[in-house]
Structure formats: structure tokens, C-alpha cells
Amino acid sequence: MFKKxxxxxxxxxxxxxxxxxxxxxxxxxxxxxxxxxxxxxxxxKAWDATVEAFNAKYPNITLKIENSFGEAxxxxxxxxxxxxxxxxxxxxxxxxxxxxxxxxxxxxxxxPFLGPDKDKFxxxxxxxxxxxxxxxxxxGITATHVMYVNTKLLIDLGLTMPKTYGxxxxxxxxxxxxxxxxxxxxxxxxxxxxxxxxxxxxxxIAGQDWLDALIxxxxxxxxxxxxxxxxxxxxxxxxxxxxPQSIQLEYGDGPNLFATGRSPFMIDGDWRVGALVPLLSExxxxxxxxxxxxxxAGQKGESGSTSTVAATxxxxxxxxxxxxxxxxxxxxxxxxxxxxxxxxxxxxGMIPTYIMDLSAYDISPLAVKRGAFYPEHSGTYVxxxxxTGEPINILNIxxxxxxxxxxxxxxxxxxxxxxx
Amino acid sequence: MExxxxxxxxxxxxxxxLAIYLAVIAFPIISxxxxxxxxxxxxxxxxxxxxxxxxxxxxxDPVFWFSMRNNFFVIxxxxxxxxxxxxxxxxxxxxxxxxRSVFFQAMVFLPTVISTIIIGILWSKMFSPIGVxxxxxxxxxxxxxxxxxxxxxxxxxxxxxxxxLLWMYTGTYLIIFLANLQNIDPDIIEAAQIDGATDGQxxxxxxxxxxxxxxxxxxxxAISGSLRSFDLIFAMTGGGPAYYTNLLxxxxxxxxxxxxxxxxxxxxxxxxxILSIVLVILIRLARRKIDIMEA
Numbered sequence: 001m002f003k004k005x006x007x008x009x010x011x012x013x014x015x016x017x018x019x020x021x022x023x024x025x026x027x028x029x030x031x032x033x034x035x036x037x038x039x040x041x042x043x044x045k046a047w048d049a050t051v052e053a054f055n056a057k058y059p060n061i062t063l064k065i066e067n068s069f070g071e072a073x074x075x076x077x078x079x080x081x082x083x084x085x086x087x088x089x090x091x092x093x094x095x096x097x098x099x100x101x102x103x104x105x106x107x108x109x110x111x112p113f114l115g116p117d118k119d120k121f122x123x124x125x126x127x128x129x130x131x132x133x134x135x136x137x138x139x140g141i142t143a144t145h146v147m148y149v150n151t152k153l154l155i156d157l158g159l160t161m162p163k164t165y166g167x168x169x170x171x172x173x174x175x176x177x178x179x180x181x182x183x184x185x186x187x188x189x190x191x192x193x194x195x196x197x198x199x200x201x202x203x204x205i206a207g208q209d210w211l212d213a214l215i216x217x218x219x220x221x222x223x224x225x226x227x228x229x230x231x232x233x234x235x236x237x238x239x240x241x242x243x244p245q246s247i248q249l250e251y252g253d254g255p256n257l258f259a260t261g262r263s264p265f266m267i268d269g270d271w272r273v274g275a276l277v278p279l280l281s282e283x284x285x286x287x288x289x290x291x292x293x294x295x296x297a298g299q300k301g302e303s304g305s306t307s308t309v310a311a312t313x314x315x316x317x318x319x320x321x322x323x324x325x326x327x328x329x330x331x332x333x334x335x336x337x338x339x340x341x342x343x344x345x346x347x348x349g350m351i352p353t354y355i356m357d358l359s360a361y362d363i364s365p366l367a368v369k370r371g372a373f374y375p376e377h378s379g380t381y382v383x384x385x386x387x388t389g390e391p392i393n394i395l396n397i398x399x400x401x402x403x404x405x406x407x408x409x410x411x412x413x414x415x416x417x418x419x420x
Numbered sequence: 421m422e423x424x425x426x427x428x429x430x431x432x433x434x435x436x437x438l439a440i441y442l443a444v445i446a447f448p449i450i451s452x453x454x455x456x457x458x459x460x461x462x463x464x465x466x467x468x469x470x471x472x473x474x475x476x477x478x479x480x481d482p483v484f485w486f487s488m489r490n491n492f493f494v495i496x497x498x499x500x501x502x503x504x505x506x507x508x509x510x511x512x513x514x515x516x517x518x519x520r521s522v523f524f525q526a527m528v529f530l531p532t533v534i535s536t537i538i539i540g541i542l543w544s545k546m547f548s549p550i551g552v553x554x555x556x557x558x559x560x561x562x563x564x565x566x567x568x569x570x571x572x573x574x575x576x577x578x579x580x581x582x583x584x585l586l587w588m589y590t591g592t593y594l595i596i597f598l599a600n601l602q603n604i605d606p607d608i609i610e611a612a613q614i615d616g617a618t619d620g621q622x623x624x625x626x627x628x629x630x631x632x633x634x635x636x637x638x639x640x641x642a643i644s645g646s647l648r649s650f651d652l653i654f655a656m657t658g659g660g661p662a663y664y665t666n667l668l669x670x671x672x673x674x675x676x677x678x679x680x681x682x683x684x685x686x687x688x689x690x691x692x693x694i695l696s697i698v699l700v701i702l703i704r705l706a707r708r709k710i711d712i713m714e715a
Binding site: 071074075078079081082100103104106179188189190244245247248249250253257389390393397398400401403404406 | 461462463464544545547548549550564567568569571572574658660661662663673674677678679680682
């Protein structure tokens with residue numbers, strides 16, 4: 001009897017220990033990730049560190065990552081969506097560029113996943129993005145227009161920070177005489193001018209009220225405010241502020257040229273801090289400032305305004321099931337959450353949307369300046385976040401034609417309005 | 421019974437290839453033609469019949485005609501640039517009119533073995549304002565402000581691309597012509613030389629007539645290749661600045677994948693197929709006329 005009981009107890013112990021072993025091990029999950037990254041850029045270091053940290057935290061989740069950048073990324077995502085072959089998680093924009101994905105409900109609403117953790121993010125970042133839903137968890141608030149200034153170079157040229165557009169134009173001969181670009185803004189890629197300068201110019205020249213009216217369908221692209229904004233871009237080329245070479249320079253050429261003193265000014269997005277920091281020593285970074293385009297005569301918008309948008313982040317493919325859902329959310333939350341935010345803060349100076357005490361971190365001088373930039377400058381809309389489809393593409397291409405003198409502001413405005 | 425067996429054997433052998441052809445070539449072409457008459461939302465798989473609206477839209481779009489103009493430029497460079505140049509270089513090598521002909525042949529052929537995307541990026545960097553080509557010109561002309569404005573000129577932006585096309589694809593035609601030249605019986609050339617024929621006469625009266633068929637074949641290859649040309653120019657300029665280096669294929673790509681107008685994109689592809697067929701028929705007619713004249 002005792003022998004039988006002993007055997008039974010031993011069998012139960014054996015079975016339960018096996019069960020514990022089996023059930024305590026999390027299932028292996030493979031997650032396909034389509035990421036927006038130029039792997040040759042300095043930002044790639046932060047990405048690698050993020051992936052490494054995620055792998056250490058969740059060893060059972062294998063990330064199968066594919067990187068792409070620029071137009072190629074958007075085209076790839078569109079092709080994958082069209083083929084019904086979206087990856088499990090993908091890098092998305094809050095509006096504009098990802099609109100087709102949202103319109104066709106190809107990604108999941110993240111609000112149910114976020115739950116009460118919503119309060120851990122700055123409110124502006126977790127506002128609805130499309131149809132009352134949150135389709136990607138933003139990692140930051142982005143200012144798409146920043147005017148970077150090399151103050152040392154400016155002083156060496158005997159110049160001071162311009163307060164008005166007129167003062168900026170007056171600097172052109174002296175800067176050109178020194179063999180430098182008056183403003184560095186590589187915009188061979190058509191989106192750069194619209195996103196990094198023109199959106200802020202419309203906000204400044206036409207003002208926020210006009211922009212709201214345009215989006216509500218109560219204002220037209222042919223309104224004088226918009227035509228004036230287009231004419232302003234043309235004037236920047238005509239005055240030589242933007243050299244004709246700008247349109248031939250690759251977007252990726254900017255940080256290197258700027259860091260090596262080829263221009264006292266560079267216009268780009270705030271994300272370029274991440275590319276500049278590795279190129280400059282801490283002492284050199286003290287000579288660089290982040291500001292915005294100077295005041296324009298007759299501007300209706302706020303002085304010192306820039307164009308801002310809730311930043312990008314990862315979204316989840318609609319219809320995922322089982323362990324994939326859990327793994328996908330773990331990655332999305334991890335990427336926007338404290339651990340990845342800390343990596344980006346230290347490596348790139350990116351101010352996170354996840355609420356955390358930033359004073360505890362030893363970050364680069366340029367990153368500190370980036371943090372100080374946001375409260376100093378009010379934000380207006382980024383046009384490609386609010387306007388989608390053909391009008392924005394006609395605008396992007398038209399801004400290049402305008403620069404080359406092959407169209408007029410009036411004609412371009414009429415073409416955009418016609419495509420609306 | 422014997423005949424049935426033979427036919428069924430043929431069918432068994434042909435079926436796999438025929439099935440693949442129908443699935444990956446014939447079906448997409450036919451469905452693309454069908455889509456060109458619709459407003460198609462690929463995300464919802466919903467097609468609404470719009471008749472000729474997509475064709476009217478593209479024919480009214482100046483960017484479409486500009487893209488077609490650029491396509492004809494690429495065809496011109498291919499047919500009247502790459503083929504004659506490849507032919508002449510092959511002839512020089514064949515007749516050993518240049519020293520170190522093997523090295524020469526390898527150098528001309530080398531670009532064709534490099535990835536097209538890499539070549540596109542390479543030349544884009546070389547023509548960039550901070551690239552090597554403007555720098556060399558700056559040094560030669562002693563003008564530090566020089567930049568290649570030809571790349572931003574609406575009417576001339578395709579010329580640097582034409583140069584790259586010549587550099588890249590001439591090697592392919594060189595190899596085709598060289599292989600066919602080597603099939604010509606050397607005794608014929610020797611006999612002509614004994615009869616006192618000059619190099620020019622040998623070229624015009626013996627070599628060229630023997631290669632008519634190859635010339636027609638390479639022309640067809642050049643035309644069809646030029647019409648579907650995409651990767652090199654897309655990597656080099658992306659169709660820019662503005663749309664000045666757009667081709668029909670890039671225009672089609674933009675319509676489909678950027679504007680999400682899949683019906684319009686399909687209409688462009690249908691036009692490209694028709695254009696390709698018309699040009700190939702014209703070449704065949706030209707050859708027939710030459711044959712009649714020769715006879």
C-alpha cells in the first residue's frame with residue numbers, strides 16, 4: 001500500500017514539475033518589423049541599442065527587421081499593404097503619409113492596448129490620429145522646421161543672428177564671398193522643402209486661422225496668403241539665400257556639410273540633432289544653436305513659430321492573433337516606453353513623449369538645446385500631415401519647379417486647388 | 421492512337437511552362453488592361469467601372485507626355501547610341517585594330533555586371549554638387565562656383581542620364597556583336613582583302629549585311645528595354661528634379677504607389693505595351709523593306 005502511494009506521489013510530483021517547466025516557458029514568437037531607418041546614418045546606433053535592450057528583456061521574441069528609408073519606405077509599405085502582406089509591426093506617421101493605411105483600417109487601434117498607461121505619455125502625443133483612434137504610439141513631438149546656426153562661423157564672418165528676413169538676405173553677399181552656402185538645405189528629395197520649411201512659412205505668413213480654415217474646406221490654395229507663401233520660397237532662391245545647388249544635394253549630405261562649416265545656417269527637422277551629435281565634440285556643440293526662421297514682414301502667424309506634429313512610432317497590423325498580438329504590443333510599448341526613450345535621449349537628444357525626469361540624464365549639449373527649443377516656439381501644422389494624396393504631391397513637385405523658375409506661385413496654387 | 425500519344429506527351433511537357441506563363445505574364449497583363457478601365461481600390465479589392473476616364477486623364481496630363489518624351493530619348497540613346505557604339509567597338513576588337521583587346525573588352529563590359537541600383541547611386545554621387553564631376557570641372561575652369569546646372573534644366577536633364585545609359589549598356593551590345601562577328605567565316609574577309617577591298621568596303625559590304633538580323637534583334641531588345649527602363653533612373657534621380665527625368669514607368673509607379681490611382685497606373689502600363697508592340701512592328705517592317713531592297 002505504502003509502495004503504491006509512494007509511486008503515485010512520485011508520479012504526481014514528476015507530472016507537475018514537467019507541467020511547471022512547460023508552462024513557465026514563454027512561447028517563441030517571431031515578429032516581422034518594417035522600420036524607417038537609414039542604416040548608414042548616425043541614428044542607427046540608437047536603433048541597434050534599442051533592439052539589443054528589447055532582445056535582452058524579451059528573449060522569446062525574435063525580431064525579423066527590415067530597414068528602409070525616405071520615399072522607398074513609403075512605397076514599400078504601400079506595396080506591402082496593397083499585396084495584403086503587411087509586417088506585424090511597422091513604422092507609421094500620425095496622419096498624412098500613413099493615411100491610406102488608416103483609411104482602409106489595416107492597422108489596430110492602440111487605445112485598448114494602452115489603457116491607463118495613456119497617462120504615462122504627454123497628452124499631445126496620445127490624442128486621436130485618425131477617426132478617433134490611435135494607430136501608432138508616438139515616440140516624440142517633432143518640429144519639422146529648425147534653423148540650425150553655427151554661431152562661431154557667423155561671428156568669424158562678422159555677422160550676428162538675423163532677427164528679420166531682410167537681415168538674413170543682407171548677409172548673402174558676405175557668406176557667398178567666403179565661398180559658403182548662405183543656407184544649407186539639401187532638398188533633392190521633394191518632401192524636404194514642404195516639410196522642413198514651407199509648412200512653417202505658411203504657418204508664419206498665412207497664420208494658424210487660415211490653416212484651420214483651409215483644412216475645414218473654408219479657404220482655398222489660391223488665396224493670397226498661400227500664393228504669397230509660394231512666392232516667398234521663390235524669393236529665397238532669387239535672393240541667393242538658397243543656392244541652386246540645394247535642389248541637387250542629397251538629403252543625407254546636410255549634417256556632414258554643416259558640421260564641417262560649409263554654411264552658417266542649416267534648415268532641417270529637429271531629428272537632425274541625432275545626426276549632428278556624433279559629428280561634433282561637446283565643445284564644438286556649444287557653437288551651434290537651434291532656432292527658427294526669422295520674422296517675415298507682414299506675417300500673420302506668430303513670431304518664432306515652427307511646424308510641429310506628433311511624431312512617428314510603431315503601429316500593429318490589423319487581425320494579428322494569439323501570441324503575435326502580445327509580442328507586437330510589447331515591441332510598440334517598449335519602443336515608445338522608458339527604456340528605448342532613454343537610449344534615444346542619450347544618443348540623439350530626442351525628448352520623449354513618455355513622461356520621465358530628464359534632469360537625471362547626462363546628455364549632449366546639443367540635445368539639451370533641443371529640449372529647450374520646444375517650449376520657446378509655438379507650433380503650426382505640417383502640411384503633409386493634414387493634406388493627403390495628389391495635392392501634396394503636386395505641391396512637393398511644384399516647389400521644385402518654382403525653385404527652377406518653371407512655374408509661378410499663382411499657377412502652382414491653381415494646380416493644387418484643382419487637384420483637391 | 422500514335423498521334424494522340426504524341427500530342428499528349430507534348431502537352432505534358434508544355435503544360436508546366438504554359439501554366440507559369442499564363443499565371444505570371446498573361447494573367448497580369450490582361451487584368452491590368454481590365455483595371456485600366458476602373459477606379460480600383462486595391463486595399464478593399466473594389467473596382468468601379470469608369471470607362472476611358474483613366475486614359476483621358478493621362479492624355480490630358482503634361483507630365484505623362486513629358487515622361488513619354490523622356491522615354492523616346494532613352495530609346496534614341498539605346499538604338500542610335502548603344503547599338504552603333506557596341507557594333508563599332510566589337511568590330512575594332514574583332515579585326516584586332518586595337519591593342520590589348522581583351523582588356524578593352526572587359527572594361528567596356530564591366531558596367532553591365534554591376535548592380536543597376538549601385539550604378540545609379542554612384543553616378544548620382546558623381547554628378548552631385550559636391551561630387552567628383554563638378555569638382556573636376558571647377559578645377560579645369562578655375563570656377564569654384566561651378567555646378568552642373570544641366571541636371572536641373574527641364575529640357576537637358578536627361579543628357580547626363582543618356583551618358584550613363586551609354587556607359588552602362590554598350591558592353592551588352594558589344595558582346596552580342598562580337599559573338600556574331602566571330603561566326604563570320606574569316607575566309608570571306610581574306611578573299612575580299614586579296615581582291616583589294618579596303619577596310620571600309622569590308623565593313624559596309626560584308627560585315628554589316630551579315631549582321632542585319634542581329635541589328636534587328638538588338639534594336640528590339642533596346643526598344644523593349646528602354647520602354648520598361650526604371651531602376652537606373654529611379655536610383656539616380658527618382659524622376660526629379662520635379663518630373664524632368666520621369667519615364668513612363670516612373671510615372672506609372674507614382675500614379676500607382678504614391679497617388680494610389682491603380683486604374684491610372686494600369687492605363688499607363690497598357691499604353692506602354694501598345695507603344696512597345698507598335699515600335700517592334702515598325703522595326704520588323706523596316707527590316708523587310710531592307711531585305712527587299714537588298715534582293
